[in-house]
Structure formats: structure tokens, C-alpha cells
Amino acid sequence: MKITVITPEFYSYGALLITGILKEQGYTVKLQKGFGKVVDADIVFISLQSTIHLMKYQQEISSINAFKIVGGPVTLTPELILECLPVDLVVVGEGENTVYNILKFLETHPSYQISDFKDIPGVAFKVNDQIVSTAPDESPHKRPLPFIPDDIAHENIRGANIYLETHRGCPGNCGFCGVPSLFGRNVRSRPLDEILNEVKYMLSKGAQRIAISGGTGSLYGSKKFKTVDEESFVELLHEISKLTGPKNLIIPDVRVDLVSDEILEAIKQYSRGWVFFGIESGSDRVLRHMKKGITVDQVYEAVEMARNHGVKIGGSFIVAYPGEEEEDYQDTVDLADELMLNDYFVSIAEPIPGTPLGEEVSQLSLEDNLLFQESSKYKRYGFSIAEERALDLMVDSYIFRTFPTALSQKLLKDLQKEVKSQGEHIKSVIHLLKNQYKS
Structure with a gap:
């Protein structure tokens, strides 16, 4: 066979x-x-x-x-x-x-x-x-070492050669995220010695830059709902870092309500010194609609805390979430401006099938969806209001950041291409969802 x-x-x-x-x-x-x-x-x-x-x-x-x-x-x-x-x-x-x-x-x-x-x-x-x-298999998983291909060193996945799963599950309930739906809201952490054996194997196969995954990185070791086990997470980073070296350990995602001074200091000492916050919106109303479970005030607090530890900060922002008004979008622009992060990632709200957002968008008429409403500002590009908001925030983010970047014609064209690609991708998903919903 x-x-x-x-x-x-x-x-x-x-x-x-x-x-x-x-x-x-x-x-x-x-x-x-x-x-x-x-x-x-x-x-x-x-x-x-x-x-x-x-x-x-x-x-x-x-x-x-x-x-x-x-x-x-x-x-x-x-x-x-x-x-x-x-x-x-x-x-x-x-x-x-x-x-x-x-x-x-x-x-x-x-x-x-x-x-x-x-x-x-x-x-x-x-x-x-x-x-x-049939009902999912919930029996304990068999967990040997993953197979690592010989060309793994040539991979570049958000700066890493390979991702390492440290835990599964997230207590968050973000409407756009598939992690709680796929892995549940209870956090299940892998034994540290098993993780370290896997890291050694990855390094032996040529991997150099390793990113830890599992949704929110700082949830490793958590045993209570929506809390962190600082000691377990710090030990995890310390022990992996001894194998990879701090410059080769990446912490991709952390929630703003699941950080502390101890966690941020460990990120500073034992990793590349970056933290990536899912900020999503500058509007508390939209954050509530997303079921994000955070407030704008918590965003400010987490960013200030990270900055005090000398940690570089990236942030993700989602525009054109269902129900987002122009005022909500402007709140997001203002927040992104005030934060002055080191890096920004902007995306149009993508409805993943099986998530609350996917269900909501499948029932939302195209006329009420910002991705299908024509932009008057960028009419000559054929952009929608959603694409307009994404492009404007992307362009502004190069000015907002800690070290502003000059906007060249090439960069502008690249951003326009990225926005158009996002829009076409998400429109295809929406049509797919609507056809499925009808059936």
C-alpha cells in the first residue's frame, strides 16, 4: 500500500x-x-x-x-x-x-x-x-515525532522554518477564529520533555528558526479557564531557547489579556524579542461583536507593558467586520496611529466556514456586505468599501510604525495587489458559503 x-x-x-x-x-x-x-x-x-x-x-x-x-x-x-x-x-x-x-x-x-x-x-x-x-475520535492521541523533510531549512513560514505545536485549545471565543471550534476551549499542553525531544529532532534535520504554535503561545501549561501559567511558559521558552538560541525562537501570537511582566521578560530574553498581538479593532463595539473578549484599554495596557520590557510589537487588524460603521473604522485607524507599533498586519474579515463569522456572513445579504459595496474613493480600481479600508489602513501603517517607511510607487502597487487578492479570495469564500447555506 x-x-x-x-x-x-x-x-x-x-x-x-x-x-x-x-x-x-x-x-x-x-x-x-x-x-x-x-x-x-x-x-x-x-x-x-x-x-x-x-x-x-x-x-x-x-x-x-x-x-x-x-x-x-x-x-x-x-x-x-x-x-x-x-x-x-x-x-x-x-x-x-x-x-x-x-x-x-x-x-x-x-x-x-x-x-x-x-x-x-x-x-x-x-x-x-x-x-x-461520525462523532470525532476523542481517545488519547498517539504522538510520535513528526516527519521532517531534508529541505526544511528552506521553508519560510512567517519567518520560521517550521512550527512546533506546544498545546491545543484556546479559551477565547473569537467569532472569526477556527481554533476553539477545531481543538476546543480547554487547553491541553504537551509534556515539556516531549517538546524538547521534538526540537532536538527538528534541529538535527536542518531546521534553524522554530516558532511555537497552539493558538495563543502564553497559554502553555494553563490549567484554568482564561488564565496563564507563567512558570510553565517561562520554562518552556528557556528550555527551547537553550537548544535553538534566542534569535531562532519565534513567538507568533499572544492575546493582550494573557500577558504579564514575567511572560514579556521571558519573550525578551529567550526569543527574538517580538510579540504579536491580535488587536483587530479600535472599536469596543466591534470587539464585542467579534466576541474577542478584550477591550481597547487592555490593548493600550499590553502594548505599554511590552514596550517597557523592550519587546518589539506587531499587531493584527481586521477591517470590514459585519456591522462595522465608518466611525468604528476610524477608531481603528486612530488606535493604530496612537500605538506606533513596530509592524502591522491588516486583513479584511474572512469568514471561515464553521465559525460564528462564517455563519453570520452566510446569512448576510451581499448588499449589506462591505466587500460588495462599491468604493467611491477607489472606483477606478474597482475596489469595494472593505478593500478601500484595508488599503488605507495598510498605507497608513507604514507611517504609524515606530520607524516610518517611505511609501514608494512600488510599495503602493504591492499593497493594492495584496488588497485585491484578499478581496477576491474572500468573495469566493462568501459565494461558497452562500451556496452551501442555500443547500
């Missing part, structure tokens, strides 16, 4: 982990990045990270002649996958045990019918145009 695991655009941690699990079980497995090579396999696992992949890679996935299984963050709505892609199974929820159970079933049932998968937890499939979905 030949097996290929495909990760479309970068080596996602999930694809590496599934490959490692199957190799440990003695299967012949090939890991492939992208669809550029002919797939010669009996079974193909496809790890999809974004809803847009459901449309972007339809032709490539259709051309694969094998038993096809899809997993990854997009599986919050398996019905959508089975409607968009010609695949046999979707892994629902966390897939470590599920993929192994699927293979054992295929080995022992060579003359199976697709309906026979009804007894395997954590799968979805189609029978006579009807979607069947």
Missing part, C-alpha cells in the same frame, strides 16, 4: 505529524509539497489549510487517481469539502487516531463500500448525495 501525504503550499505541522504517525506504524509514506509532481499512490492524505484551497486546487485534486482523504483546519465543515472536491473521506476534528483507523480498515476490508466507514469515529463521507458524519 503506497501512501502520499500532500501539503499544498508549505510544510504544515499537521502534515508532518500525520506522515510521522504513518511511518512509525510501518507504512510506506511519501510527503509531497504542492501538486507539481505526479502522485503515484494508493491512498492520498491532503492537508488543506485554507478555504480557498477548496477552489484553488480542484483540478489538481480531481486528477489524482487514488483513495483521497482530506484533513486540516478546513474540516470544520466537512459538507463543504465533499461538495467542492471529489474526495472519498474527510477527517473530522483531530486526526491522529483517525488516519490510522482508516488505514487499518482499508487493509482488512478490500471489498468495502463507502457506507462501511460509518463505524469509524471522526470521518465524513457522501452516500447517494447524502453526507454522513
Whole structure:
């Protein structure tokens, strides 16, 4: 039985982990990045990270002649996958045990019918145009080392060669985020010695810059709802840093309400010295609608605290969230201006299927959606109001930051291209959601 695991655009941690699990079980497995090579396999696992992949890679996935299984963050709505892609199974929820159970079933049932998968937890499939979905597998996961490819040093995922999962789950309830829906709101942290063994293995395979993931990094070790275990998190950074060196350890995301002096000092000493806050909006009204669980005052406090520790600060901002008025947007611009961060990331609100935002947007008329309302300011570019707000905030962010950057014609064109790409991507997702909602 030949097996290929495909990760479309970068080596996602999930694809590496599934490959490692199957190799440990003695299967012949090939890991492939992208669809550029002919797939010669009996079974193909496809790890999809974004809803847009459901449309972007339809032709490539259709051309694969094998038993096809899809997993990854997009599986919050398996019905959508089975409607968009010609695949046999979707892994629902966390897939470590599920993929192994699927293979054992295929080995022992060579003359199976697709309906026979009804007894395997954590799968979805189609029978006579009807979607069947079984309850997720909640038994303890088998966790061998992930498979690390020889070219891992050439990867660049937000500045890192590879991401390292330290925990799962987030007590936050952000309406736009898929983490609580996929992994739950209870934090489950991995043992420190297991994490360190994995880091050593990654380094031995050529990885240099490692980023820790799991949603909000500072939740590692947390045992109570929406609290941090400072001692566990500091120890985590200290011990990993001894292996990687501080300059090669990246802390991608932290909530503004889950930081402290101890956490920020550890980030300063044991990592590259950056913290990335999900700020999202300068309007408390919009933050409440997002179910973000923070206030603008908490943003100011966290930024000031980080600055006092000499930590560089990046911030993400979301524009055109449903219900965002011009006044709310201006509050966001004013906040971004006052904060003077080291870096900014601006995005149009993207409705991930299976999230509260996805549900809200699926029911929102296109006439009421800012992404489909024409911008009078950028009419000649064919921009919507959502794209206008995104572009203006992106442009302004280069002036707002700690060290302002001159806006060249090339930079402006790059930002226009980025905004247009975001808009087209999200419009495609919205149409997909609306078609699914109608059905």
C-alpha cells in the first residue's frame, strides 16, 4: 500500500505529524509539497489549510487517481469539502487516531463500500448525495515525532522554518477564529520533555528558526479557564531557547489579556524579542461583536507593558467586520496611529466556514456586505468599501510604525495587489458559503 501525504503550499505541522504517525506504524509514506509532481499512490492524505484551497486546487485534486482523504483546519465543515472536491473521506476534528483507523480498515476490508466507514469515529463521507458524519475520535492521541523533510531549512513560514505545536485549545471565543471550534476551549499542553525531544529532532534535520504554535503561545501549561501559567511558559521558552538560541525562537501570537511582566521578560530574553498581538479593532463595539473578549484599554495596557520590557510589537487588524460603521473604522485607524507599533498586519474579515463569522456572513445579504459595496474613493480600481479600508489602513501603517517607511510607487502597487487578492479570495469564500447555506 503506497501512501502520499500532500501539503499544498508549505510544510504544515499537521502534515508532518500525520506522515510521522504513518511511518512509525510501518507504512510506506511519501510527503509531497504542492501538486507539481505526479502522485503515484494508493491512498492520498491532503492537508488543506485554507478555504480557498477548496477552489484553488480542484483540478489538481480531481486528477489524482487514488483513495483521497482530506484533513486540516478546513474540516470544520466537512459538507463543504465533499461538495467542492471529489474526495472519498474527510477527517473530522483531530486526526491522529483517525488516519490510522482508516488505514487499518482499508487493509482488512478490500471489498468495502463507502457506507462501511460509518463505524469509524471522526470521518465524513457522501452516500447517494447524502453526507454522513461520525462523532470525532476523542481517545488519547498517539504522538510520535513528526516527519521532517531534508529541505526544511528552506521553508519560510512567517519567518520560521517550521512550527512546533506546544498545546491545543484556546479559551477565547473569537467569532472569526477556527481554533476553539477545531481543538476546543480547554487547553491541553504537551509534556515539556516531549517538546524538547521534538526540537532536538527538528534541529538535527536542518531546521534553524522554530516558532511555537497552539493558538495563543502564553497559554502553555494553563490549567484554568482564561488564565496563564507563567512558570510553565517561562520554562518552556528557556528550555527551547537553550537548544535553538534566542534569535531562532519565534513567538507568533499572544492575546493582550494573557500577558504579564514575567511572560514579556521571558519573550525578551529567550526569543527574538517580538510579540504579536491580535488587536483587530479600535472599536469596543466591534470587539464585542467579534466576541474577542478584550477591550481597547487592555490593548493600550499590553502594548505599554511590552514596550517597557523592550519587546518589539506587531499587531493584527481586521477591517470590514459585519456591522462595522465608518466611525468604528476610524477608531481603528486612530488606535493604530496612537500605538506606533513596530509592524502591522491588516486583513479584511474572512469568514471561515464553521465559525460564528462564517455563519453570520452566510446569512448576510451581499448588499449589506462591505466587500460588495462599491468604493467611491477607489472606483477606478474597482475596489469595494472593505478593500478601500484595508488599503488605507495598510498605507497608513507604514507611517504609524515606530520607524516610518517611505511609501514608494512600488510599495503602493504591492499593497493594492495584496488588497485585491484578499478581496477576491474572500468573495469566493462568501459565494461558497452562500451556496452551501442555500443547500
